[in-house]
Amino acid sequence: MTVSVTALRPTPAVGSRVVDVTGAVAIxxxxxVARARTRDAWAEEMIYRRHAPQVASIARRLLRDPVEAADVTQETFLIAFQKLGALAEPAALRGWLARIAVSRVHRRWRWRKVRFWAAATDDESLADVADAGVAPDRKTELALIDEALRGIPVKLRVPWVLRHVIGYSLDEVATACDCSLASVKRYLGRAEAAVAAHTQEVAHG
Amino acid sequence: MAERPIDAELTPALDEAELAQVWRRVRDAQAERRVAPRRWRYAIATGLAVATAAVLLLAWPRDHRAAGALAGDVALTPGAQIDATAPRAIAMADGSRVTLAPEARLEVLANEGDKFVTAVRRGKVGFDVRPGGPRKWIIETDLATVEVVGTAFAVERSAVELSVTVERGVVLVRGERVPGRVVRLTAGQHVEVAAAIATAPPPPPPGPPMVDRGAPPPPAPSVDRAPPPAPAIDRTPLDRPPPSVDRAPPPAPAIDRTPLDRPPPVAPPPVAPPPVAPPVDIIARADALVAAGQHARAADTLDAYLADARGDATAGLAAFLLGRLAQDHLAQPQRAADAFARVRAIGSPRAIQEEALVRQARALARAGRTVDARAAARTYLDQYPGGARAAEMTALTAP
Structure with a gap:
């Protein structure tokens, strides 16, 4: 559904549903952020609509569970709207949301360690969620990447996923991981080497 | 690999419907959180109210005990007698006020954190008790007991009757001669309780110079030892216990329920036939002897009365007075212990039972009857575990 911004603004009813506001892209x-700080419901919804898909992707690609991904998305925006006043640089909203999402993901991982007896739900691989149009050899490649990611530490895996799966810039990855750019580069280098080593190892038997 | 994110090749992490559902949850949670602070405020306010109530509940009795004895602009220690030769007002530390009419006499029987017990020996005494105070006020007379917490009322003990008039609040008047043994008076009401009529000699005049200190002591009341001559009217001497229900009925007291602004009744109390002689009051007689410094004779007089007395409030007061005389003035701890044991056996007036038990324990200890003293102290601790004398009694129980 496409609705113009001017039509949305005087219509508070849209606060109860998600709409695709193409006209809002220009904002x-x-x-x-400035408007959402005044509890402008329209602005909050625009923020959600603009960034929720990526936040959900971060959560799902890291947690490999759609239910937990939805929960993390909800938690991320709840925290974001609550702490929006603390955002020093409103233009960096995307990275800031990613940082919140990553921290919630880490929290879920910690809980998984505590609840080790509970059935693990992180068996969803990249190949499993590949789009229907993806070629079989690409799916195989995705499966190999997925196997490689499972074998590397979380500290390396998160930057790799943010950079290569979500498509964040290095700066955004640094913000999301709450570390320096140099550290991100170092982590990415090690992760990429591990992934490449794994795929080559499998390819050469 | 880095140019095109892998995510573009994957199905969306959450589809449109799931995103919309998550958004609804976000909005609902936001609304919940905006209400939550108010809930917290209510919860905090409720918690504070409960905590305050708990603190008050816990601190109230302690506060009462911590209040200690009531202080006034005169000594209010137990045993203190307050006489008035002219209108006299006593201001209490708690805001209460006691007004004595000329010739009135008041005696303090007990003064503790939670109760103040006085005896109106004679005359008219007005009490303006601060409402809501920590102490229960009990006014003893030989004819009735008045219990009050916060009110204004007057007690007048004349030669022939007791009159209690309530200006404000509610009082309970108890006594064998009180209609139904107890009556509840509200503002504007008063009760007259007639004394029994006796043919014994009139009591000494009121006031400290009632008895000539240089003169020989007055003869022991003959009414205590020999029955009075048989007159046609009620022959029960005043210093005898009031008639019980199985004997001649007491004179019918009258409860005047007319407002106070009407002139007080000037008619004599509804006692028929009218008194032909002033009554004899054993307590007043003993008081007179004490005032004259004749403690031994006062004790003997009380002893003689108690020999034939029934177990009523007057006998209880007489035994208590005897015990105090023996303990405080005559250095006769054994006699004091027996007298206080009598008070406890009679069980009336109730207001002085605790003090009687304490004094009994002390007297027994003083008499060298340590085992009995310990037993009395233990009884005190059992009956009054939070009593004002608990520490002293605990020390007495130690071997």
Whole structure:
């Protein structure tokens, strides 16, 4: 459904549903943040609509569980709207949301360690969720990547997923991982080497 | 690999419907959180109210005990007698006020954190008790006991009757001669309790110079030892216990329920036939002897009365007075212990039972009857575990 911004603004009813507001794209994150700080419901919904898909992707690709991904998405935006006043640089909203999402993911991982007796639900591989149009050899490649990711530490895996699966820039990865750019580069280098080593190892038998 | 994110090749992490559902949950949770602070405020306010109530509940009795004895602009220690030769007002530390009419006499029987017990020996005494105070006020007379917590009322003990008039609040008047043994008076009401009529000689005049200290002591009341001559009217001497229900009925007291602004009744109390002679009051007689410094004779007089007395409030007061005389003035701890044991056996007035038990334990210890003293102290601790004398009694129980 496509609705113009001018039509949305005087219609509070849209607060109860998600709409695709193409006209809102022209509004920057900084402007949305400024309005959302005044509890503007329209601006909050725009923020959600603009960034929820990526937040959900971060959660699902890291946790490999759609239910937990939905929960993390909800938690992320709840925290974000609650702490929006603490966002120093409104233009960096995307990275800030990713940092919140990653921290919630880490929290879930810690809980999984505590609840080790509970059935693990992180068996969803990248190949499993590949789009229907993806070629079989690409699916095989995705499966290999997925196997490689499972074998590397979380500290390396998260930057790799953010960079290569979600498509974040190095700066955004650094923000999301709450570490320096140099550290991100170092982690990415090690992760990429591990992934490459694994795929070559499998390819050469 | 880095140019095109892998995510583009995957199905969306959450489809449109799931995103919409998550958004609804976000909105609902936000609304919940915006209400939550108010809930917290209510919860905190409720918690504070409960905590305050608990603190008050716990601190109240302690506060009462911590209040200690009531202080006034005169000594209010147990045993203190307050006489008035002219209108006299006593201001209490708690805001209460006691007003003595000329010739009135008041005696303090007990003064503790939770109760103040006085005896109106004679005359008219007005009490304006601060409402809601920590102490229960009990006014003893030989004819009735008045219990009050916060009110204004007057007690007048004349030669022939007791009159209790309530200006404000509610009082309970108890006594064998009180209609139904107890009556509840509200503002504007008063009760007259007639004394029994006796043909014994009139009591000494009121006031400290009632008895000439240089003169020989007054003769022991003959009414205590020999029955009075048989007159046609009620021959029960005043210093005898009031008639019980199985004997001649007491004179019918009258409860005047007319407002106070009407002139007080000037008619004599509804006692028929009218008194032909002033009554004899054993307590007043003993008081007179004490005032004259004749403690031994006062004790003997009380002893003689108690020999034939029934177990009523007057006998209880007489035994208590005897015990105090023996303990405080005559250095006769054994006699004091027996007298206080008598008070406890009679069980009336109730207000002085605790003090009687304490004094009994002390007297027994003083008499060298340590085993009995310990037993009395243990009884005290059993009956009054939080009593004002608990520490002293605990020390007495130690071997």
């Amino acid at each position: 920057t994150d900084a402007e949305l």
